[in-house]
Amino acid sequence: MNLKELVTGVPGEKQFLLGNEAAVRGVIEAGVSIAATYPGTPSSEIGNVLSVLAKDANIYFEFSTNEKVAMEVAACAAASGLRSFTFMKHVGMNVASDSFMTTAYTGVNGGMVILSADDPSLFSSQNEQDTRNFAKLANVPILEPSNCQEVKDMVKYAFDLSEQFNIPVIVRTTTRVSHMRGVVEFGEVKDNSSNGDNHWKRGHFNKDPSKYVPVPAFAGSMHVRLWDKIHKIEEITNKSELNTEIKLTENKKYGVIASSSAYNYAHDVIKFNELDVNILKLGFSYPFPQNKVAEFLSDIDEVFIVEEVDPIIERDTLACIGANGLNVQVHGKLDGTFPLYHEFNSDVVGDGLNKILNFKEETGIDYSSNLEKLSEDIPSRAPVLCAGCPHRAMYYGINIAIEELGMKASDVIFASDIGCYTLGINPPYNAADYLLSMGSSVGDGCGFSVSTDQKVASFIGDSTFFHSGISPLINAVHNKHNFVLTVLDNRITAMTGGQPNPGIPVDGMGDEAPEVSIRKLALACGCDYVRVINPFNLDQVVKTYKEAFERNDTAVIISKAPCTLIKGLTKKPPVNFIEGNCNKCDKCVSELACPAISKIDGKITIDKSQCDGCNVCIQVCKYGALEAGR
Amino acid sequence: MDNRYCIYICGVGGQGIIKTSTIIGEAAMNQGLDVVMSEIHGMSQRGGSVSTELKIGGYNSSIIPKQGADMLLSFEPIETIRGLDKVNSETKIVYNTHPIIPSSSNKAYPNVDSITKTLKENFKHVLPIDGTELAMDAGSVLALNMVLLGAVTADEKFPLTKESVIDAMKNNLKPKFHEMNLKAIESGYKSIKG
Numbered sequence: 001m002n003l004k005e006l007v008t009g010v011p012g013e014k015q016f017l018l019g020n021e022a023a024v025r026g027v028i029e030a031g032v033s034i035a036a037t038y039p040g041t042p043s044s045e046i047g048n049v050l051s052v053l054a055k056d057a058n059i060y061f062e063f064s065t066n067e068k069v070a071m072e073v074a075a076c077a078a079a080s081g082l083r084s085f086t087f088m089k090h091v092g093m094n095v096a097s098d099s100f101m102t103t104a105y106t107g108v109n110g111g112m113v114i115l116s117a118d119d120p121s122l123f124s125s126q127n128e129q130d131t132r133n134f135a136k137l138a139n140v141p142i143l144e145p146s147n148c149q150e151v152k153d154m155v156k157y158a159f160d161l162s163e164q165f166n167i168p169v170i171v172r173t174t175t176r177v178s179h180m181r182g183v184v185e186f187g188e189v190k191d192n193s194s195n196g197d198n199h200w201k202r203g204h205f206n207k208d209p210s211k212y213v214p215v216p217a218f219a220g221s222m223h224v225r226l227w228d229k230i231h232k233i234e235e236i237t238n239k240s241e242l243n244t245e246i247k248l249t250e251n252k253k254y255g256v257i258a259s260s261s262a263y264n265y266a267h268d269v270i271k272f273n274e275l276d277v278n279i280l281k282l283g284f285s286y287p288f289p290q291n292k293v294a295e296f297l298s299d300i301d302e303v304f305i306v307e308e309v310d311p312i313i314e315r316d317t318l319a320c321i322g323a324n325g326l327n328v329q330v331h332g333k334l335d336g337t338f339p340l341y342h343e344f345n346s347d348v349v350g351d352g353l354n355k356i357l358n359f360k361e362e363t364g365i366d367y368s369s370n371l372e373k374l375s376e377d378i379p380s381r382a383p384v385l386c387a388g389c390p391h392r393a394m395y396y397g398i399n400i401a402i403e404e405l406g407m408k409a410s411d412v413i414f415a416s417d418i419g420c421y422t423l424g425i426n427p428p429y430n431a432a433d434y435l436l437s438m439g440s441s442v443g444d445g446c447g448f449s450v451s452t453d454q455k456v457a458s459f460i461g462d463s464t465f466f467h468s469g470i471s472p473l474i475n476a477v478h479n480k481h482n483f484v485l486t487v488l489d490n491r492i493t494a495m496t497g498g499q500p501n502p503g504i505p506v507d508g509m510g511d512e513a514p515e516v517s518i519r520k521l522a523l524a525c526g527c528d529y530v531r532v533i534n535p536f537n538l539d540q541v542v543k544t545y546k547e548a549f550e551r552n553d554t555a556v557i558i559s560k561a562p563c564t565l566i567k568g569l570t571k572k573p574p575v576n577f578i579e580g581n582c583n584k585c586d587k588c589v590s591e592l593a594c595p596a597i598s599k600i601d602g603k604i605t606i607d608k609s610q611c612d613g614c615n616v617c618i619q620v621c622k623y624g625a626l627e628a629g630r
Numbered sequence: 631m632d633n634r635y636c637i638y639i640c641g642v643g644g645q646g647i648i649k650t651s652t653i654i655g656e657a658a659m660n661q662g663l664d665v666v667m668s669e670i671h672g673m674s675q676r677g678g679s680v681s682t683e684l685k686i687g688g689y690n691s692s693i694i695p696k697q698g699a700d701m702l703l704s705f706e707p708i709e710t711i712r713g714l715d716k717v718n719s720e721t722k723i724v725y726n727t728h729p730i731i732p733s734s735s736n737k738a739y740p741n742v743d744s745i746t747k748t749l750k751e752n753f754k755h756v757l758p759i760d761g762t763e764l765a766m767d768a769g770s771v772l773a774l775n776m777v778l779l780g781a782v783t784a785d786e787k788f789p790l791t792k793e794s795v796i797d798a799m800k801n802n803l804k805p806k807f808h809e810m811n812l813k814a815i816e817s818g819y820k821s822i823k824g
């Protein structure tokens with residue numbers, strides 16, 4: 001598919017889209033004018049696609065410095081009467097939550113939709129939290145699409161709902177919805193063409209402090225209005241077609257209530273095993289459709305609640321049963337029918353249903369002992385820092401510096417952050433001892449510095465530094481904390497697929513943009529020791545870290561070299577191996593551990609298709625067995 | 631129901647697995663079939679194991695249950711072993727025999743011939759192909775994904791025609807490479823059909 005078709009596609013046209021691409025089509029069909037995000041997997045592709053299409057779709061799009069800023073950009077656009085969209089991963093909601101919570105109070109004028117992508121089973125996240133808790137916490141409606149068509153349709157519908165009640169609306173996806181591909185039929189596109197000097201439409205903010213300024217005198221009545229909206233929206237959820245009964249049988253003993261991807265698993269298990277169970281699918285799960293659920297339950301004796309991450313629908317269902325005096329047995333996470341954590345699949349859901357319905361026989365396959373042995377013996381293939389990654393060179397160098405200072409790496413606390421460099425946790429670098437969230441490594445440096453006598457090395461990426469590394473750095477300087485902060489400036493937001501950040505001279509729509517200097521920021525924060533180093537120059541790395549570790553203040557080292565995956569970089573030729581010189585010391589394999597170097601049948605082998613020509617291994621090999629390629 | 635077909639595709643990040651799967655999915659859509667696919671993004675792509683799951687015909691969920699695959703298509707020998715929980719005794723197991731050795735692993739890479747031997751002891755339809763070599767014959771190692779795509783279309787139970795797969799390939803890859811990719815698809819197809 002050509003991405004442009006997301007803009008030019010006509011109603012009725014069908015495309016095989018990723019859930020995240022479908023979200024973009026929903027945004028375009030809804031006529032959104034302003035969109036902002038901070039990249040986070042599993043939501044990242046929405047931004048990647050929008051950044052390519054923004055101008056064609058008359059959308060202003062930005063990669064904001066963090067999710068809170070993105071939330072504020074979207075909220076102000078909506079307050080000015082425009083349709084606005086912000087999106088993030090589940091943990092991004094934590095960052096955005098301060099402003100988000102109050103946006104529920106102030107309400108919106110143009111439609112405002114927040115897409116938050118949960119990551120059950122933590123494919124690329126630090127926790128499994130459930131965005132649906134935020135809907136309850138802030139008291140805003142939430143929609144839960146289960147497939148790509150629904151992602152598009154619900155995003156579009158969410159804008160109508162948002163405008164109908166002047167309230168922000170959340171769309172919650174999960175990894176398996178964001179990264180599902182399916183057939184999506186396009187609908188009508190709402191016109192959002194420019195009415196001014198920009199490709200996106202401009203709105204107008206009508207001042208009304210009693211509506212938009214939540215000082216205590218005003219905020220009290222805002223809270224009353226919010227509840228009023230929620231009660232009205234509950235009438236809608238009770239009637240909404242997004243909450244619908246899927247009749248698969250006439251039998252009335254058992255039922256399932258399910259949402260999102262968990263609904264898909266339940267559906268397939270019930271359909272393909274021909275179970276006598278009907279399903280109530282909740283696509284609009286907060287405010288909880290009490291009446292609809294009570295009606296569904298009034299016909300059945302036992303209900304299974306199939307939902308991923310937290311038992312939210314389950315608790316609401318239990319409350320509904322209590323409030324309505326129903327006699328229905330509930331099977332879900334709370335009674336152990338389904339697991340309380342990790343993502344579901346048809347096997348997990350099938351096993352849960354089977355505990356009560358006994359429809360499955362055990363079908364074990366007998367494999368030969370050779371196969372069992374083989375399965376146990378295959379080497380693991382965990383994600384690693386790419387060949388030629390600047391982070392590897394830096395980690396290698398810092399460990400030498402620590403050794404040369406007569407310290408042990410095991411005595412230095414490595415406070416890590418969210419980014420590719422977290423992969424430094426793996427041997428041989430073992431360079432991640434503590435990690436909480438975006439930007440936390442700097443605050444952790446402060447914390448460990450006052451609570452231990454150990455040396456602390458904090459690591460943060462360029463994008464993460466802009467995201468939330470600056471305020472803790474100010475804290476560190478002012479409170480005289482003692483640690484070495486490394487900003488790993490790889491000139492991109494690498495882990496999520498290479499989005500720009502304020503440190504590079506390009507913005508989210510590909511236009512030229514002022515580059516914000518990390519070095520000057522660190523100096524402006526008051527750091528006395530700020531050094532920019534080239535991580536591929538091992539001598540420089542070692543010398544600088546030795547200096548920094550001997551200080552008693554907040555020392556900042558900016559390790560600056562581009563991520564190898566940035567498009568358009570000129571590659572250097574791969575290194576040559578001179579077998580005669582190799583004394584088999586193993587340093588290049590066991591201490592540097594570049595994936596382009598392996599030892600096959602006792603002999604060093606360079607995979608020239610992988611080698612990036614960074615030449616660090618040449619500096620590592622003391623015997624001249626590796627030389628620069630030509 | 632007759633057109634139901636599940637393919638589990640696995641390999642190593644960077645081998646073009648998602649592209650290959652998308653081409654099959656688009657071909658299915660163009661033939662008017664229901665199709666859903668699940669892909670892995672993010673951290674797992676830094677040289678880690680990668681898999682996609684493609685389900686054709688009336689499925690809501692994009693994840694293949696245990697032992698539920700009609701075909702296991704693997705871009706790399708040991709990734710084949712990792713994918714075996716999706717396999718039943720009737721599953722076609724097609725895999726590229728060219729290994730990619732993981733760096734810094736504590737275990738030695740097993741001998742590929744013994745992998746094939748062990749698989750053949752346990753499963754009926756084991757179809758190893760030297761896809762990397764066929765790809766090089768077609769013009770580039772990068773055509774490996776098209777060699778394996780060709781191999782899929784050769785399965786008699788596969789519900790899509792080779793022609794529609796080729797059309798979807800052309801819609802997804804640069805015209806400059808069409809000729810090489812066609813050659814690769816044909817050689818993959820022949821390596822299974824014989």
Ligand code: SF4
Pocket residue numbers: 384385386388389390391420421490494495563564565676
């Ligand atoms: S993507 Fe870039 S920063 Fe991340 S591991 Fe690879 S080279 Fe390093």
Ligand code: SF4
Pocket residue numbers: 581582583584585586587588589604620621622623624625626
């Ligand atoms: S570091 Fe040099 S001498 Fe040691 S094993 Fe590697 S190539 Fe051989």
Ligand code: SF4
Pocket residue numbers: 387388389574575594595596597606610611612613614615616617618
């Ligand atoms: S030059 Fe050496 S360290 Fe750098 S990518 Fe090539 S093999 Fe790896």
